[in-house]
Every structure is written in structure tokens, then in C-alpha cells.
Amino acid sequence: MAHFNVSPRTFFAIIALIGLSACASISAxxxxxxxxxxxxxxxxxxxxxxxxxxxxxxxxxxxxIDGTILNTLxxxxxxxxxxxxxYTSDRxxxxxxxxxxMSASELVDFVLDSYSAQGLANxxxxxxxxxxxxxxxxxxxxxxGAYKSGLELSGxxxxxxxxxxxHIIIFYAPSEYxxxxxxxxxxxxxxxxxxx
Amino acid sequence: xLNRFKPVLFRYPLRLALLALGSTALMSCxxxxxxxxxxxxxxxxxxxxGGIWYVTDKVEKDLQTSAIVERDPALNDYVSTVACRVTGPxxxxxxxxxxxxxxxxxxxxxxxxxxxxxxxxxxxxENEDQLAYVLGHEFAHYRQRHSLKQWRQAKNMSxxxxxxxxxxxxxxxxxxxxxxxxxxxxxxxxxxREAERESDDLGFDFFVAAGYAxxxxxxxxxxLIAEAAESSSRRKRKSVARAxxxxxxxxxxxxxxxxxxxxxxxxxxTPRRExxxxxxxxxxxxxxEQDLTLRDFGSSLFLTNTLIEDGDALGVLYFHxxxxxxxxxxxxxxxxxxxxxxxxxxxxxxxxENWRQMGDALAKAGxxxxxxxxxxTYLEKxxxxxxxxxxxxxxxxxxx
Amino acid sequence: xxxxxxxLKQIRLLILIISMGAVVTACVTSSVNTTSxxxxxxxxxxxxxxxxxxVELSLITASGLREPRADWSKQAQDLIIAEIEKNFAGNDxxxxxxxxxxDDAHEVQLIKLHEAVGNTILLHRFFNQPLPSKKDKFDWSLxxxxxxxxxxxxxxxxxFIFARGAYASAARQAxxxxxxxxxxxxxTGDQAAFASLVNLxxxxxxxxxxxxxxxxxxxxKPSGAESVVKGLMKDNPLTxxxxxxxxx
Numbered sequence: 001m002a003h004f005n006v007s008p009r010t011f012f013a014i015i016a017l018i019g020l021s022a023c024a025s026i027s028a029x030x031x032x033x034x035x036x037x038x039x040x041x042x043x044x045x046x047x048x049x050x051x052x053x054x055x056x057x058x059x060x061x062x063x064x065i066d067g068t069i070l071n072t073l074x075x076x077x078x079x080x081x082x083x084x085x086x087y088t089s090d091r092x093x094x095x096x097x098x099x100x101x102m103s104a105s106e107l108v109d110f111v112l113d114s115y116s117a118q119g120l121a122n123x124x125x126x127x128x129x130x131x132x133x134x135x136x137x138x139x140x141x142x143x144x145g146a147y148k149s150g151l152e153l154s155g156x157x158x159x160x161x162x163x164x165x166x167h168i169i170i171f172y173a174p175s176e177y178x179x180x181x182x183x184x185x186x187x188x189x190x191x192x193x194x195x196x
Numbered sequence: 197x198l199n200r201f202k203p204v205l206f207r208y209p210l211r212l213a214l215l216a217l218g219s220t221a222l223m224s225c226x227x228x229x230x231x232x233x234x235x236x237x238x239x240x241x242x243x244x245x246g247g248i249w250y251v252t253d254k255v256e257k258d259l260q261t262s263a264i265v266e267r268d269p270a271l272n273d274y275v276s277t278v279a280c281r282v283t284g285p286x287x288x289x290x291x292x293x294x295x296x297x298x299x300x301x302x303x304x305x306x307x308x309x310x311x312x313x314x315x316x317x318x319x320x321x322e323n324e325d326q327l328a329y330v331l332g333h334e335f336a337h338y339r340q341r342h343s344l345k346q347w348r349q350a351k352n353m354s355x356x357x358x359x360x361x362x363x364x365x366x367x368x369x370x371x372x373x374x375x376x377x378x379x380x381x382x383x384x385x386x387x388x389r390e391a392e393r394e395s396d397d398l399g400f401d402f403f404v405a406a407g408y409a410x411x412x413x414x415x416x417x418x419x420l421i422a423e424a425a426e427s428s429s430r431r432k433r434k435s436v437a438r439a440x441x442x443x444x445x446x447x448x449x450x451x452x453x454x455x456x457x458x459x460x461x462x463x464x465x466t467p468r469r470e471x472x473x474x475x476x477x478x479x480x481x482x483x484x485e486q487d488l489t490l491r492d493f494g495s496s497l498f499l500t501n502t503l504i505e506d507g508d509a510l511g512v513l514y515f516h517x518x519x520x521x522x523x524x525x526x527x528x529x530x531x532x533x534x535x536x537x538x539x540x541x542x543x544x545x546x547x548x549e550n551w552r553q554m555g556d557a558l559a560k561a562g563x564x565x566x567x568x569x570x571x572x573t574y575l576e577k578x579x580x581x582x583x584x585x586x587x588x589x590x591x592x593x594x595x596x
Numbered sequence: 597x598x599x600x601x602x603x604l605k606q607i608r609l610l611i612l613i614i615s616m617g618a619v620v621t622a623c624v625t626s627s628v629n630t631t632s633x634x635x636x637x638x639x640x641x642x643x644x645x646x647x648x649x650x651v652e653l654s655l656i657t658a659s660g661l662r663e664p665r666a667d668w669s670k671q672a673q674d675l676i677i678a679e680i681e682k683n684f685a686g687n688d689x690x691x692x693x694x695x696x697x698x699d700d701a702h703e704v705q706l707i708k709l710h711e712a713v714g715n716t717i718l719l720h721r722f723f724n725q726p727l728p729s730k731k732d733k734f735d736w737s738l739x740x741x742x743x744x745x746x747x748x749x750x751x752x753x754x755x756f757i758f759a760r761g762a763y764a765s766a767a768r769q770a771x772x773x774x775x776x777x778x779x780x781x782x783x784t785g786d787q788a789a790f791a792s793l794v795n796l797x798x799x800x801x802x803x804x805x806x807x808x809x810x811x812x813x814x815x816x817k818p819s820g821a822e823s824v825v826k827g828l829m830k831d832n833p834l835t836x837x838x839x840x841x842x843x844x
Binding site: 092093094095096099101103104105106113116117121122125126127128129130139142145146147148149150151152 | 258261262263264297428429430431489490491492522525552556560582583585586589
């Protein structure tokens with residue numbers, strides 16, 4: 001779902017293709033509780049636009065308020081060992097894969113390395129601390145990076161393992177204006193996680 | 197389906213149409229025989245070359261403000277100076293070299309003089325001579341105007357294949373049309389190989405004229421072939437240096453032998469290593485980290501072992517090799533990783549993260565007390581560590 | 597396979613019909629959005645920065661490759677700027693050209709953010725991907741950080757222009773005619789442009805417009821540039837007000 005390569009120069013070409021394809025079913029969610037996959041629920045304070053699950057990237061939901069280039073909130077529900085959060089049609093391509101025995105910093109590296117493999121530039125974890133994910137012991141992390149075009153990004157997220165499976169919530173937005181614009185809302189969402 | 201409702205006469209206009217089309221396509225065939233570009237020359241705006249420059253100038257502007265350009269002045273000055281040595285003073289001003297933070301072995305040359313050197317190349321070059329050879333090869337693409345030739349070739353090809361594919365499509369033979377395009381593309385690649393060969397030869401001449409050690413030209417490719425043979429990617433093992441400009445124009449044995457033969461006829465010379473190492477060393481850890489995001493453990497191990505043999509920056513290198521084992525998770529890798537973290541810790545240049553990872557590895561091995569010592573050392577060495585709160589929770593699980 | 601071939605052919609015919617229609621009518625269609633945030637009408641004497649328009653025109657070769665043309669692009673850029681200046685000539689706002697100061701890191705971020713916002717608006721307002729979270733709203737903004745631009749350049753608004761065009765070569769026109777006889781439709785040219793006006797106090801995109809024209813309008817010529825800019829500047833709050841007064 002992450003797309004870090006958007007440049008205006010290629011944009012007309014891309015939208016021409018999208019214009020031809022049928023419109024994706026984007027639905028309104030919130031304000032209020034939203035169930036993510038089969039494992040957990042969050043609660044929003046505002047109306048978000050929600051894209052359907054993408055089995056190819058093991059993404060349970062992707063949500064945005066202003067458009068995914070301007071803010072993206074992505075959810076993974078119970079990633080299994082050996083799975084990845086990157087889609088590639090190239091079966092021979094080497095990509096980061098989740099393992100159940102990863103340490104906290106390895107889990108965050110796994111997420112950020114996966115984003116880097118999709119074009120996130122200069123991805124860097126800037127904070128990592130323990131934080132509950134519902135009743136699970138989880139970790140909260142912040143990061144910075146940039147679209148390849150040079151537009152700088154800030155992000156935050158939360159991860160936790162339930163048994164051998166991994167839940168991920170990750171948010172990113174341009175550091176200029178948009179991250180700050182939605183930060184309180186996203187902090188509220190990250191604090192609202194409850195297991196189903 | 198549409199054809200069903202066409203009158204029988206359809207066949208006749210189609211033939212006429214194809215005939216007419218053939219003549220229009222031939223009319224627009226342009227010459228691919230272009231002389232080398234002069235120093236400090238720019239094309240006329242009203243030409244195809246002028247248009248290509250206009251667009252690449254804009255791409256260059258975007259690149260200048262992009263997030264993937266390494267802007268370190270010392271490194272940029274150094275690489276640009278080497279480029280000027282190879283191009284000679286006349287063409288020096290025509291090239292603008294950008295160091296691009298991408299972990300692949302790659303360099304590219306845009307028709308307007310925008311040259312990109314990827315950090316994966318700087319990570320793998322052993323000395324200034326090997327860098328200089330690649331820069332000479334890329335400069336040859338510029339001087340011989342290979343982009344313009346290739347564009348014209350593509351234009352002529354697509355005009356020619358249009359006759360075939362549209363004709364075939366109109367006749368209801370979709371697959372044949374696709375095949376026609378594939379054949380046209382294959383011929384395009386054939387043309388590029390000629391350009392590569394020409395750039396090999398000219399690049400070699402430029403780099404020898406600049407006083408570099410002739411044997412280093414072939415050595416660059418020899419190293420790449422050896423690394424690719426160890427790659428974790430099956431396809432990369434088969435085709436050398438994937439995802440680089442050299443992917444579409446493979447480094448063939450024939451090309452390597454060509455460079456070896458040229459070097460054999462000349463005095464050996466001495467490669468320049470010191471200045472190259474001094475300017476690239478500060479970036480070693482960053483570039484190795486980026487290389488590891490590719491998850492090609494075989495290539496990364498081969499590279500790291502090669503660098504360890506060279507004997508510089510061992511704290512960084514043992515730490516990095518431990519990181520490869522940690523991520524690879526093959527049988528016995530936990531032990532190998534721990535051993536390398538411990539070796540790295542003996543060297544002054546090991547990064548602070550070495551102790552965090554060593555702590556994690558020790559904890560995994562059940563050595564809790566030793567792990568705590570390593571984590572505490574990490575926090576001493578990196579008081580502003582982003583994961584300080586997490587590490588403190590390891591040191592004091594009760595949160596006292 | 598036969599099914600998809602048929603569809604492709606249908607699409608090509610559709611394009612042909614559209615572009616032929618455009619040739620006949622030389623049509624210019626505009627699609628204006630204005631901010632749903634509260635905003636004051638521009639004060640008289642407003643200072644407007646015209647960010648250097650991004651214009652790229654190309655030649656369509658016989659087989660349909662698009663070959664960029666520097667001379668046409670520069671010519672069209674000059675004509676567009678001249679036409680926009682003409683739009684402002686009748687009112688008391690002041691228009692100034694500005695090219696990006698690449699040494700100012702914050703300015704670079706603002707310009708890149710504008711690209712991102714512009715792309716977002718195009719995608720979700722013009723290409724069939726409406727966002728439910730933006731229902732009945734057009735509140736996209738660059739935020740108050742734009743004060744940097746207002747302060748550095750003593751300006752109240754920034755105007756962004758982005759234009760693309762493609763024109764058939766003689767060989768392409770011949771090809772198109774010949775293929776039309778064979779029942780295959782191909783494009784012989786198109787132009788698209790968008791413009792965006794940013795309030796440099798609030799950062800709000802106060803007005804945003806997309807213009808598409810058929811191959812009958814030619815941006816390389818003064819009359820074509822005039823039509824494109826007329827469509828492009830439609831209903832903008834800076835010149836439209838005076839235009840209305842002039843008309844009435």
C-alpha cells in the first residue's frame with residue numbers, strides 16, 4: 001500500500017491508468033469503533049476513508065483522511081511467520097520476512113526495511129518504547145523518512161505479537177503540516193486498540 | 197468481433213492501408229549514425245536531442261532536491277575530481293556527477309550530462325582506479341551520444357513494428373503482433389550491446405590516458421561476477437548484477453576478456469587506494485546497512501568477507517557480518533552472529549548498536565547477566581539511543 | 597484473449613471519436629474546485645507569486661511514441677505566462693514570476709508538498725476515486741508553514757501551473773487517417789493542464805482547476821495558449837471578479 005515513488009512527472013500516466021480501472025470500493029468509517037481483520041478493534045475520532053483489505057501485502061485495512069500520499073494509516077492483522085508485507089510479482093525477489101523469534105528492534109526493522117524496499121528513502125527509527133497493544137505487551141515506535149521525490153515524512157506505529165503472529169499499525173504523513181494535523185487523532189487511535 | 201460486420205471489401209482497403217502506412221513509417225525513419233558530441237555543446241531546441249535534454253534537465257532538477265542524493269561535500273568533490281581526470285578538462289564542465297543512495301552496483305549517464313553514481317558501486321570499488329574506469333565508461337556513453345542513438349533506433353523500430361503489429365492485429369492475429377514487438381525489442385537490446393562494447397573500449401582509453409592502472413578495469417567486473425555467483429538470488433546467480441544498468445547489458449566473459457587483453461598490452465601501474473578509502477570510509481556502515489535491506493545474504497557475506505580480508509574498518513565489518521547472520525537465521529547463525537558481535541567489540545570503530553545486538557544475542561542464548569552488561573554498555577556509548585526506554589525495561593523489568 | 601482485444605479496440609475507437617470531436621469543436625473543458633474552508637476574498641493590491649509553470653510538449657511519432665520538444669515547450673511556457681499576465685492586466689493585483697529557490701530547504705518542502713496535494717486532488721476529485729472522508733469538503737491545504745513564502749517574498753498568494761501537450765507529426769496524422777480506414781483509431785494529440793492557487797496566510801488551496809482540450813487547440817500558438825489559459829483561469833478569485841465587472 002505504501003507508495004513512495006509518486007512524482008508529478010509520471011502522475012498523468014498513472015492517473016490515466018487508474019481512471020480506466022473501476023473505482024476501488026473506498027468506504028467511510030468512524031467516528032467510532034472500527035474492526036480490523038479478525039483480531040482487534042480501534043476507535044477513531046473522525047471520519048476516515050477505508051480501502052479494502054489487500055491480501056497480497058497482508059494488509060487488513062488502509063485508511064486515510066486527506067488521501068494516501070498525505071496520510072496513510074495501515075493495519076496488519078496477525079502476520080504469520082515467513083510472511084511479508086510487501087507485494088512482489090517477482091517470486092525470486094528477496095524481501096524482508098517476519099519471524100516469530102524477532103526482538104522488539106528486529107520487529108521495527110522488519111517493518112521499516114519492508115517500507116524501504118518499497119521506496120521509502122532514509123527510513124530511520126527515532127523512538128522505540130514498550131506500550132500495550134490492547135492487553136498484549138507491545139511496542140510503540142516513531143520514525144522519519146522521505147518519499148524519493150524528497151518530501152520528508154514522519155511516522156509512528158505500534159506492534160505486538162499475539163502468539164506467533166504479528167499485529168502492526170503504522171501511520172505516516174509529510175512532516176510539513178500533515179503529520180501534525182493528524183497526530184492527536186492517530187495517538188487516540190493507537191491508544192484505543194482492544195482485542196476481539 | 198467488429199470485423200464480422202465489415203463488408204467483404206474490407207480486405208482490399210486493409211492492404212492499401214498497410215501499403216500507405218509502410219510509406220509513412222519509412223518517411224519518418226531517422227539516422228542513427230551521429231558523430232560524437234563536442235565539448236561544451238548543447239543541442240538545438242528544435243531537434244529530438246533538444247527535447248531529450250529539456251526533459252532530462254527537468255529530471256535533473258528533481259534529482260537535486262530528491263531524498264536519494266548524497267550531498268556530502270567531500271565525497272562529491274572527490275568523485276567529481278576523478279570524473280574530470282577521466283574526461284579531460286574540456287568535457288569536465290559538461291558532466292555533473294550525482295551520488296545516489298541506492299545499494300546496487302550501478303552508474304548511469306543521461307544525455308544532458310547528468311551522471312549518477314550509486315552508493316552500491318562506491319561500496320564495491322576497491323580503489324580510485326576501478327571507480328575511474330566506470331566513470332570513463334559512462335562518459336563514453338555521453339560523448340558518443342548513445343542515448344540519442346538508442347532513442348532514434350527505438351523510434352525507427354516502433355515505426356517498423358507498427359506496420360507489422362497493426363497489420364497482424366487487423367487480420368485478427370493478436371499473438372503474432374505481440375511476437376513482432378518482442379522481435380523489435382530484441383533488436384534494440386542488440387544495439388545496446390554494441391554501445392556497451394564501444395563504451396568499454398573508449399572508457400578504457402580515457403582511464404588509461406588519465407594514468408590509472410589498466411588491470412583494474414577488468415577487475416571491477418571480475419569482482420561483480422564473483423559476488424553474483426554467491427548471491428542468494430537464483431536469477432542473480434544466473435545473470436550478473438541484476439537491477440543495474442548492466443542487467444540489460446550483461447557483463448559477458450567476452451567483455452571481461454576484452455578488457456584483460458587490452459590491459460595485458462600495457463604496463464601494470466599502481467592502483468590508488470589511500471585517497472579512495474579515506475573519503476569513502478565514513479560511509480561504510482551506512483552503505484553496508486543499505487545493502488542489507490536487499491536481503492541478499494549471499495552477496496552481502498561475500499562482499500563483507502572481501503572487505504574483512506582487506507583489513508580496514510574491522511569493527512564496522514565484524515558488526516555487519518554479525519548482522520547478516522542475525523537476519524539470515526540459518527542453522528548455527530545465532531552462534532556465528534554472537535561470535536562476530538564479540539569480535540567487533542574488540543575494535544574501537546564498532547558502532548554502539550553492536551552492544552545492543554550483542555545483548556539481544558546473549559539473551560537469546562540464555563546468558564542474561566552478560567546480556568545486561570552489553571545493553572548497559574550500549575546505553576553508555578549511545579546516551580541518546582532512540583530505544584533507550586526499551587533497553588531500560590530490559591535492564592530493569594520491574595520498572596523500578 | 598479475443599474479448600480483451602475487442603475491448604482494446606473499442607477503447608481506441610472511443611479515443612478516436614473523442615479526439616475527432618475535439619478537432620471539430622476545438623473544445624476546452626474546465627473543472628473548477630474552490631475551498632470549502634472559510635476564506636476572505638482577496639484584498640485589492642494582492643501580491644501573487646506565479647511559480648514557474650511546468651510545461652512539457654511533445655511530438656507524436658508515426659507509431660505513437662511521444663518525443664519531447666524543447667522549442668515547443670519553451671514557446672508554450674512563454675505564451676502561457678504572457679496570457680496569465682494579460683489576465684491580471686485589468687485589475688490591481690500584482691503578479692510576479694518566481695522560480696524555486698533550491699537553497700531554501702523549507703521552500704523546497706512546501707513546493708514538494710504542493711505537488712503531493714495537487715496529485716491527491718487530481719486523483720480523488722478528477723479520476724473517479726472520491727474519498728468519503730472528503731465528502732462535501734474541499735479543504736486541502738499546505739498549512740500555515742507557507743508563511744515562509746509570504747515573508748520571504750512579500751506575497752499573498754502563490755499560483756501554480758502544470759501543462760502537458762502532445763501533437764501529431766505529419767506521419768502520425770497520415771497513419772491515423774490510414775488506420776481509421778482500417779477501423780483502428782489512434783490518438784492524434786491532446787492537452788491537459790491544471791492550475792492551483794494557494795493562500796499564503798492559511799496555506800489553503802483556495803481554487804483548483806483542471807483543463808483538458810482536444811487536438812484542435814494548440815498551445816504552441818498565441819490563440820491556443822489564450823484558449824487554454826482562459827479555460828485554466830476560469831472562476832479564479834483573483835481575476836474572475838474583475839472580469840465579471842468588466843462584463844456587466
